[in-house]
Amino acid sequence: xxxxxxxxxxxxxxxxxxxxxxxxxxxxxxxxxxxxxxxxxxxxxxxxxxxxxxxxxxxxxxxxxxxxxxxxxxxxxxxxxxxxxxxxxxxxxxxxxxxxxxxxxxxxxxxxx
Amino acid sequence: xxxxxxxxxxxxxxxxxxxxxxxxxxxxxxxxxxxxxxxxxxxxxxxxxxxxxxxxxxxxxxxxxxxxxxxxxxxxxxxxxxxxxxxxxxxxxxxxxxxxxxxxxxxxxxxxxx
Numbered sequence: 236x237x238x239x240x241x242x243x244x245x246x247x248x249x250x251x252x253x254x255x256x257x258x259x260x261x262x263x264x265x266x267x268x269x270x271x272x273x274x275x276x277x278x279x280x281x282x283x284x285x286x287x288x289x290x291x292x293x294x295x296x297x298x299x300x301x302x303x304x305x306x307x308x309x310x311x312x313x314x315x316x317x318x319x320x321x322x323x324x325x326x327x328x329x330x331x332x333x334x335x336x337x338x339x340x341x342x343x344x345x346x347x348x
Numbered sequence: 349x350x351x352x353x354x355x356x357x358x359x360x361x362x363x364x365x366x367x368x369x370x371x372x373x374x375x376x377x378x379x380x381x382x383x384x385x386x387x388x389x390x391x392x393x394x395x396x397x398x399x400x401x402x403x404x405x406x407x408x409x410x411x412x413x414x415x416x417x418x419x420x421x422x423x424x425x426x427x428x429x430x431x432x433x434x435x436x437x438x439x440x441x442x443x444x445x446x447x448x449x450x451x452x453x454x455x456x457x458x459x460x461x462x
Contacts, residue, residue, distance in 0.1 A: 283449050
């Protein structure tokens with residue numbers, strides 16, 4: 236059983252389009268996250284979501300919006316995609332908001348043409 | 349935001365050699381984590397450290413939480429081909445916590461030559 240699963244694994248689309256990435260965790264965790272990994276492999280937090288509380292990294296453009304239908308799911312919607320959005324996006328989860336290890340999905344590779 | 353300085357950036361070693369990498373920060377972290385990422389996959393947790401001075405092993409891997417709470421190291425003994433990958437240090441800053449997400453180092457690329 237995959238603990239944190241993301242779909243799709245690959246996403247190729249044109250500039251200006253709107254797209255969504257889905258994430259589900261079956262670990263029973265309360266907190267979920269989205270990270271962006273750039274071409275140099277640097278990982279940076281975008282959002283964390285816990286009990287309907289959203290914490291946003293101030294550097295994330297408002298074209299990015301997380302949506303959580305329930306605590307096992309945190310989807311990422313991106314409007315008006317730009318070339319600089321090309322990256323690998325990772326979903327992660329942890330039991331709570333304490334200093335606990337996070338479990339990562341295998342990533343969604345987004346390529347903007 | 350907080351930054352973690354991870355070194356070395358890459359390592360080219362022979363199979364069987366020992367490996368050492370470290371992370372430092374100008375500010376205090378209250379949790380240090382070490383992850384490994386292989387191509388096409390997400391980071392996988394190797395070791396978690398919660399107390400200053402803590403030394404923890406996981407098979408051939410050993411990691412320590414620095415006394416100053418501003419650094420951590422990871423050692424791999426007797427490297428084997430499957431150790432190839434990118435190793436990341438990560439931590440929770442003392443003023444933040446889980447809700448702020450993890451701060452990551454820039455990774456150490458480990459390459460093993462046969």
